[in-house]
Every structure is written in structure tokens, then in C-alpha cells.
Amino acid sequence: MTPADAPPSGERAVRRPLTTRERFDRSRPAGELMADVPWDGVLADADRMTARQFLATLVG
């Protein structure tokens, strides 16, 4: 067993998720998310916007 080897060539690169510490450090109050989400077509938004972005547009 070794620590994680280098990924084989051709394998997808992965956006590095935050660690728990980073998530904690970056945590912020709800309601500050996505104040300026662009709206130019709901269906296009559903395909373009992430779930987090889309749901942040809900009022209330």
C-alpha cells in the first residue's frame, strides 16, 4: 500500500472539493448566496446553472 499514486494518463481531472476545515472557514450566513444570478431563459438556466445556484434564486 502506498499513498495515492499519480492518476493514470487520460483520467479526468477533478475539481478539488473543500476539506471540512476549509468549508468551515468559508462558511457564511444563508442568504448571501447568488445575489446576481443571470436570468435569460429558465430551461437554459436549468442546464447551465448548478443546483446550488438555481436554488439560490428562490425567494424567501
Add this chain to the structure above:
Amino acid sequence: MRAAAVAFHQPATVDPFEVDGLDDAELDELPFGVVCLDASGTILRYNLAEARMARLDRHSVIGRTFFGEVARCTDVPEFRGRFDAMVQGTTEEPLQRFDFLFDFKFGAQEVEVEMLRAPASERFYLLVHRRRFRSARENLAPDFPAPLQSELVERDGGERGVLRDDHEQRVVHAPYALFSSLLRTCQRVAPETWGIFCREWGVQWGRRLAVELEMASLEATELSLKERAMGEVADALSARLRDQGWGELSLDLSDAPTGLFRLELHESTIAAAARSLQGRACHLVAGMLSAVFSNLADRRLHVEELRCRAQGHAHCEFVVVGSTRKDRVAALAEEGASFHEVIDALGRGR
């Protein structure tokens, strides 16, 4: 007070050093694996995400040794050595972070591990973040990868009368009339509690389902579900509910610019089981969807059923709003308002 505080707990922002203070239900809401060990390496706690990714039933692993029985690939200096140093106090670091490769018989997983000693206790925590999924490595010694669930229980004499899904989670096959029986029991014992009880039950279910969906997304795409397109997420949620027999869920996002959107559930199991109620019956589903969407949004959202098949409508209809609109929407639903009447009442436009 405890239940209220937990109801919209947002575990993604938990401080690693506060993990020991979370109860088991809260650990199960975390979107990463958590394993708690004593100083000898015996597993004390094992959360849902870790069980899902290791494809092991926690009840089969608690009480076993992590390094010797459950994750033998970690019994190497790069991992076990760090743990022993932390136990013996020969390292000054209260938290160690390192990359590792977990070997399972069904595949390998690149992970980042956060290892820490719980404050003021002799418990040690491994927080395991999946980074990349790979095929199983070849030419390993047979006992090196983690054992399969079936191998673990075989040593205990097997499992008679236990059904498991593809990820070794225990499941039960039961007729949906079980819900009819539950409703009749509730109507007899405490009829006023049906809606409250089922909604909270649904929230609890939804928190676990959110972790389940997140783990499935990581495994399939290596992306967090909340970072995937809303359309894909809708498909994943609908597929899961359909596969489990809850009905056919569809999301109508066309009114989203007004700040809310609509869900339809066709062939709802709960509504079919609760026809005798002749009122809105799908509180369980509404609670579940509230928890799932709140998890995805990282803020509180509320799902309210407006129309129910149990009332004679063709299908069940729900509205999704921000939590500050919860009371207003609940009152409108109680009055029998339609979806567009809700939009009008809340005010069109953003």
C-alpha cells in the same frame, strides 16, 4: 429544543474538532466519511457516507478493528504510523491531513484523510474525503483490499432474513398497504399528529437521501451533486424516487423567475395509501423534498403540498419556496390555493 436545532443543521460547515459532539444522526448528514476509533483502533462510530462508499453495513463494522479487519490497506506506516503517533502523543499536530489510496475489491478510491484526536477524550476521528474513483488495483494480496460485506458477515455465521441493495444497505420489501396501516393507527391514536409526524419523518429521510444522492453523484461523476446542473439533479432525484417506487416526480421550473417552482408527483404511493384521509396526505414526501433541496441549496427551503391525489386530484402538486415564505405558503395550501394563486398571493416578479 434539540430537535429544532437539528432540523436545518448545515453539516457541510462543521468544524472537524466539533465532530465528536455530533450525534449519530448528525454524523449521517455529513457529506464525507467519518470513522471514530478508540486508541486500539477499534471502530466506535461509522457514518452513512462512509458505509455507502465502503459498501459496508455499519452494524457489521462497529466493534471491529479498523486496521486489522475492516481497512487492512491502511495498516501501513503512511496511515497506521500517523495514527499510532497521535495515540502516543509523539506528534504535536492536533490534526493531520494526508492523501491516501483505499483499496476495495470493487475498486480503489483516492481520498484525503483528516485525522484528529477529539478534544478531551480518547476518541480519534478519520474524516475521509473522496477525490477520485479508480478501478481495482491488480496483483494485490487477497487479504489486502477491504473485505466485502458478505465476507464480514460470513465470519459471523451469515445473515438469514436480511435483504440488501447493491450498496449493501439493508432494505425491506413490504406492501405499500403498510402506510395505510400506519395512517389508520395514527387516526385512531393521535389523528392531529399525522401531518406533523410525517413531515418530520420525511425531513429525517430526506437528510439521509441527500447524502445517498451525493455519494452516488461522486461515484458516477466525481462532482458534488450541488455543483451539477439543476436539470441533471432533477433527473437524479426523480430516478431515485421512481426506482424506489414512490411515484414519478417531475420538476416544472418554468415559473422559477417568480422566485418559486412547482413539483408534480404522479402515482404517489403515500396518496394511494391514504385515500381515506380525503385531505393532503404527502407530508412525508414534502418533508423529504424540503430536506433534499435545503441540502442542495445550503440554505433552508420549504416544500408544501398544494394538491393531493388523496383529495381526488389527478396527481400531487407541490411548491418550493424560501423558508421565510413557509408560513404564508402553508396557510395558502390549507385554504386550497392553486399553484398560480400562490404566485399571485406572494407577488409576481422578483
